[in-house]
Amino acid sequence: MTPLERLCQRNLDLLQSLDIAHRLVEHEPVLDxxxxxxxxxxxxxxxxxxxxxxxxxxxxxxxxxVSVEGARADWARLKQLLGSRPRIASDEELTELTGCVPMCACPFGHDTRISLLIDRAVLACDFLLYSPGPPQLTLEVAGAHLPRLLAALPNPQLEYP
Known part of the structure; x- marks a missing residue:
């Protein structure tokens, strides 16, 4: 199993273990x-x-x-939250450390050393759509279940903005 397949399986297993209803669809790769x-x-x-x-x-x-389409990063706020100025990691770092392909980063299911910055807009969604890793898969998860999903993740988490 590839790292990307393992990431996908972790996401699906997590949703199933938490009994979170979701919809998974397969389609052409989504990179934009x-x-x-x-x-x-x-x-x-x-x-x-x-x-x-x-x-x-x-x-x-x-x-x-982890934010929503159209959201812009507030770099000053990110620096304040993280203690130093962040930069977008390289495509190589993304693939090596998460298994994700560039332009299709999965928000959940990563190594515990990767902190999560959760935009409040995510928690306000009726439904959130995200790739569980492979760009040809999309998950639809009700926003009401996101707090329970986030609580089950072992990653350090900060609220943003």
């Missing part, structure tokens, strides 16, 4: 928002597309900023 919109319409997916930015903080610290 126009394709995501087309997939959402074709499969009548409800909700908001997630936006996950993999950040590097200093030499050895990493965080995943």
């Amino acid at each position: 928002y126009p394709t995501a919109h087309a997939v959402r319409q074709r499969f009548a997916l409800r909700g908001v597309e997630s936006k996950s930015l993999f950040l590097r903080i200093g030499e050895q610290r990493y965080a995943m900023l």
